[in-house]
Amino acid sequence: MWDASGIPELDQDKYDADEEVKIICLGDSAVGKSKLMESHPQQLSTYALTLYKYTTTIDSKAVLVDFWDTAGQERFQSMHPSYYHKAHACIMVFDVQRKITYKNLTSWYTGLREYRPEIPCVVVANKIDADMKVTQRNFNFAKKQGLPLYFVSAADGTNVVKMLKETIKMAMSYKQNSSDFMDEVMQELEVQYIFPSRY
Ligand SMILES: Nc1nc2c(ncn2[C@@H]2O[C@H](COP(=O)(O)OP(=O)(O)OP(=O)(O)O)[C@@H](O)[C@H]2O)c(=O)[nH]1
Numbered sequence: 113m114w115d116a117s118g119i120p121e122l123d124q125d126k127y128d129a130d131e132e133v134k135i136i137c138l139g140d141s142a143v144g145k146s147k148l149m150e151s152h153p154q155q156l157s158t159y160a161l162t163l164y165k166y167t168t169t170i171d172s173k174a175v176l177v178d179f180w181d182t183a184g185q186e187r188f189q190s191m192h193p194s195y196y197h198k199a200h201a202c203i204m205v206f207d208v209q210r211k212i213t214y215k216n217l218t219s220w221y222t223g224l225r226e227y228r229p230e231i232p233c234v235v236v237a238n239k240i241d242a243d244m245k246v247t248q249r250n251f252n253f254a255k256k257q258g259l260p261l262y263f264v265s266a267a268d269g270t271n272v273v274k275m276l277k278e279t280i281k282m283a284m285s286y287k288q289n290s291s292d293f294m295d296e297v298m299q300e301l302e303v304q305y306i307f308p309s310r311y
């Protein structure tokens with residue numbers, strides 16, 4: 113099992129800066145998570161984790177975004193808690209051509225909410241280039257959970273930038289507005305859970 117805390121570049125303290133957000137990516141293997149992120153050249157890879165660093169301008173503020181990408185075969189059951197730690201938003205991806213990847217969103221979402229009950233989360237229906245008709249279909253999971261749904265193609269770029277920009281905005285808004293007491297408590301609990309030996 114990988115340990116993000118051992119990599120200096122993944123030092124959690126830097127996420128305290130106002131203009132930096134952490135966005136995690138979840139979804140089954142081969143749905144296109146890495147392809148969605150690969151438009152961003154700077155990356156740092158370990159065994160199961162790839163970090164894509166991305167700078168953008170939102171509301172005339174320079175924002176540094178760390179996109180965290182893991183291999184889908186890790187599955188939610190064995191996701192390391194530090195993957196979720198201090199994440200400000202989540203991108204959940206499925207493949208419109210493989211129904212099972214849509215069904216499994218439920219498990220990914222349950223796993224996410226265990227660690228990050230409040231962060232904004234978007235659902236991405238990827239690979240629409242393979243079958244444009246799917247954009248007419250209802251994907252009730254997103255509606256039922258009250259999550260935004262984006263039809264995208266990582267292959268030809270359709271809606272990718274729009275989805276990323278809107279997710280970054282949600283992440284920033286979460287970071288700026290969620291410093292309520294419960295969130296602080298949750299974060300303390302997470303820290304103790306990840307680094308039990310320090311306490
Ligand atoms: N047609 C089409 N193929 C895509 C699209 N996005 C990804 N693919 C292909 O789907 C395959 C899997 O893409 P990856 O980005 O490696 O998927 P992943 O979710 O990162 O998979 P894991 O790392 O195993 O979890 C690759 O062959 C991609 O080229 C898309 O929008 N359209």
Ligand SMILES: [Mg+2]
Nearest residue numbers: 145146182183
């Ligand atoms: Mg991948």
